[in-house]
Amino acid sequence: MAQTRVEPGSPHPLGATWDGSGVNFALFSANADKVELCLFDPAGRREIARVVLPEHTHEVWHGYLPDVRPGQLYGYRVHGPFDPRNGHRFNPNKLLIDPYAKALQGDLRWHDAHFGYRVGSAREDMSLDRRDSAFVMPKCVVIDPAVTWGDDRRPKTSWADTIIYEAHVKGMTAERPDVPERLRGTFAGFADPRNIDHLVKLGVTTVELMPIQAFFDDRFLVEKGLTNYWGYNTIAYFAPSPRYISPGADLHEFKVLVRRLHEAGIEVILDVVYNHTAEGNRMGPTLSFRGIDNANYYLLGQDRRYYYDTTGCGNTLNLRHPRVLQMVMDSLRYWVENCHVDGFRFDLATSLGREYDSFDPSAVFFDAVQQDPVLSHVKMIAEPWDIGPNGYQVGNFPPGWAEWNGRYRDDMRSFWKGDEGMLPAFAAGALGSSGMFERRGRRAWSSVNFYTAHDGFTLKDQFSYNEKHNAGNKEENRDGHDDNRSWNCGVEGQTRNPEILNLRDRMRRNALATLFFSQGTPMLLMGDENGRTQNGNNNAYCQDSDLAWMEWTKISDRDKALMEFTRGLIALRKTRPLLRQSRFLHACPVDDHGTRDVVWLRPDGLEMQDGDWTNPQSRVLGLLLSGADGERLLILVNSHHDAIPFTLPEQGKVTSWQVLTDTATGTILPEEESLEPGAAFTLEARSLVLLESRVDAARQVDEPRRAAGAAGGRDGQDIPV
Template sequence: MTNGITLREGSPYPLGATWDGSGTNFAIFSAHATKVELCLFDARGRRETARIPLPEFTHEVWHGYLPEVRPGQLYGYRVHGPYDPQNGHRFNPNKLLIDPYALMLQGDIVWHDAVFGYRIGNARADLSFDRRDSAFVMPKCVVVDPAVTWGADIRPHTPWADTIIYEAHVKGMTALNPDTSDRVRGSFAALADPKVIEHLVTLGVTAVELMPTQAFFDDRYLIEKGLTNYWGYNTAAFFAPATRFISPGGGVHEFKLMVRRLHEAGIEVILDVVYNHTAEGNQMGPTLSFRGIDNASYYMLGDDPRYYYDTTGCGNTVNLGHQRVLQMVMDSLRYWVEACHVDGFRFDLASSLGRDRQSFNANAVFLDAVRQDPVLGRVKLIAEPWDTGNEGYQLGNFPPGWAEWNDRYRDSVRSYWKGDEGLLPELSSHLLGSANLFDKRGRRPWASVNFITAHDGFTLADTVAYNEKHNAANQEDNRDGHSHNCSWNCGVEGPTDDPEVLDLRDRMRRAMMATLLMSQGTPMILMGDEVGRTQGGNNNAYCQDNEMNWLKLDDLDPRDADFLAFTRSVIALRKGRDVFHHASFLHNAPEGQQPIRVRWLRPDGELMEQNDWHNPAARTLGMLVRDEPDILMLFNSHFEAVDFTLPAAATDLGWQMLLDSASGEVTPQGSPVRLPTLAVPPRGLLVLEETRP
């Protein structure tokens, strides 16, 4: 059915639906299809008004031009070809498919057996064939006018060495904001609210790293449990923003307005992106897009092509070794940078993106493509340096230009402050940007993204309140989530009114936050840690779209209000002293200068010796940085205070105190220290500075 629509051959480039001011060009890649039909729908997406075979096939791209089609038109595809799972092909023209290059979706998936290419419950499983039309339960793609007036949008271009990241969730950051209406809360527009931005500015962070904002769906098994895919690591369309984050009537440009407002406040926007797998799962998953367009091209298949080669734990792995699939990912990244002005990306399970199938390769095609790209080479690139496949853990092995999430930093710092023994060698390395991992090929300390908490795991408040995970709300019998939390409940599991326990918990979280912000590398703070956000001990709250995951900034508990003030002060201290965010590793000096010396001290003020490093009971350490001025940091994770003999300062004026994490006092201008021996408080970090005239 064409309803008299005029169809021209159009162009194979660019891919997607491109409106040129007069009409729309449609182009979609499929190497193995025998026919591709463009389906148009009415404004509500309920009635298919036209089904038009694309007339041309050029370089494995099907294309056609419709002069009558304008922005706002809803569409999808039906792709014909062999249904032969045993040879890797799963074409089923009964299934309406999402355009991989769609810039906007309307509606959400309604889970129904019709979205599967095979007959659910059939004895032949995925080898069977389902003939039901899935259009009535599928979201529709939207033709978009990409033009937007950016005005004088200026990217902050914050140097890596000065970057402080705040990992946030669009809805979690805004769902409880009383200054926005119910219809706007949880949206990109709500994240652009002045109160939200003011919190970020006064906190002092320089970038927000937004958890997945590309279009994703709730998994069927979660819907059936009354849960949702809150985190969003289930991408279905790499160019389209998630419709759940767009307010009613907001449209695709709402995301761009959010970026502009954050830029005006000097805050960069980094997107958490998932290019390693898609929402279609394994061979028993639904047919939503890529599987029905060209399964054998878009996915890595196993030795038996009926099954998928999976290094992600999510059922499939995107085949970046295929030139058209690589093109799609590169086009997607450039779109978010050029059209949407984002400042960088954090890549989920990035080891999968650097695979030559069996093993990781720092010169893999995707990593090389990004490195040479004139657009992407100028933005921030952050790898989650692991996946679930063979040789999947690759911390420190990504090429120059990349930063990496450093989970070893997290585990070591958590373990040190809870009192574990034998951690001084690891702690000292992480304080200096984990040079043993990153000081190679000209990489800098900022390559280590240091974090103590992230979306996956305990919050900071829960790290000092729970020994065990409490994930019953996820309805998986507490089996989900990892059990190696390196946490300590300070004597009581969960909530308590005991003032001594609460004081100890406050002391512990101040010590960890101060350590994070006084370390070389790029610090990352989890949304809400600065105000004591708790998930009730749930360390895998991926499916909890409720107050467990939402940020509350009003009516803070006095302890949390104090911790917010402390965190702001420590961030300001970091920004005010170059030594805490030095552009080079501290054992490397700028060209033409003497090496910056780092000296490790025992409590008696003498240099640490080999036996001291290997003494498992040693939990007190001094770090003296010879800089302009000198900085002295004293760490003590014992239960009792430890007397520390201060080294001689470079000037006769001695030392002045900048930070005492135990008391929560931060004095940027310094408070004089007169005694040659200083008591380092239990579970405390002291930062001192050489007094200058």
């Protein structure tokens, strides 16, 4: 190997840093005895130099190489005790990825050499494997971070105005024929003007990208001929996944995507996985953290040979350690400052606030984010659960955070499925779930409402299947949720029966209208607007195929109509402030005439009574929203299988009502027809209708107060939660 000049360098910053003259390398490891930096040829096949980092300062190993330039491939070998019983798994035979690597080159090719122990040994992970893993490992790349952002400006969409679109980088354009074939499924493909135009026309404000930080396919999937399509298997928190970079391009391609979305007024949120890594449990491979300082990077059990796992993926990152916390915070700031992203959605975020068995909303990670001058100003969204003890923590995250509201999803599905006793739950979700989120000054936008997400049925499948159909995952249909609260409308799967197809269309419209007319932050799943199906697979994490990709060429007329309907719903939400209020609504006065911000109505037009809320057979409800400027909206819902006459309210100065949308017909802003207050409006079976009032400003009629018998709460209008 060639001799390479090396100088002491600096312990700061961590990672490989090009300063215009050379590269500083710095790696944290508290328990290592020696760290070797390995340099590789441009193809990544031959190790051309091995340099012992000469300095060790404050548990950071570092050295400066004046002759190294951007583009150099590298990795680490870390020496130290191999003592699994005490949490140490050093093995210098394994080439390791730098936790701060900004780019990776090459694929991970599964081989027994990846494992620090001898695969098949009777001593299992207590044995030591001496094979060199470099030939099957991707290599880290020294980058030049310089990029010209020009006049890029963050949209800075307020939370109250935010409409999220959850998308997969590859799935969005893998089958899009008007995107050049070599760019399909890449950052460049997603950035294609025609793809962005779809998002603009739809009306969404924010794209939430499923994991794009570098991840690997699990070995058990590869051996089945499958892949980790979703990407919740991260190994490098600073590097974009090479699979999303088009041929001949580099990581700047992601920055171009961000800029183009910003130019279109669309924010970019990254779905990030800081709860676990791709190294799995004690029988997993040694790829990075395990071989650098296993005892500090991971939460270990009392028997330190084993990992404490709250993620179901074999390990849990130890965010209580200052250097691990620093890595996560540095990574988040990197994506914000260097890549201009607008926020993050945290996978299994309960694990980030754990002290083993207990969750603490004042955990060190949350405190660090709250005081951070960069991160405290971007959007933070929690998936507020994990599989550990007391893992379901919806509503318990600190101020400043939004949360995926899994209860909203379940309750709305149950309501439209026709389950009994769901009126109180439906009403709570429609007003932003104040019973869970209204504390410590949190606002209604804290509830991220969704009917479907990547995990589960698509919207089309939600009303086409009663059971999951996951045979393609090759796990004998054991994987995926069983509690889907879905309804096939009478036939399992595909059908040509026009009555069932019409009913399915109506149910999809009901779900979408509920989503966009509820208080809180709506999130739409990629493809739900145009009928994407996974043929009943509710766990397509390993399906990198047309089963999970966005359909662009075979969209039926029914699904095209749904897409137009979805655009109309979003437009209504944007133009009607009453549908997207920041504050929680509690039947409080909004003017000097006693008009209340929210009134719940029963079909006879009168306010709900106690018995109406508790009657398990009740499936019809009216929600009257009022603003200080005289604006009034009326949302009528009927999950019953029969049409119900609903008396339109006569409160206040309303002179007439106009239908803005009706899910029974699928119309948005139909031909104007004035409906008289007090008239009986036919609310069709399984439908939702949005009406807007017409007000005579000359009339000065106080809104009647009917507090008697209403379900307990301020002004008798707080619903049971």
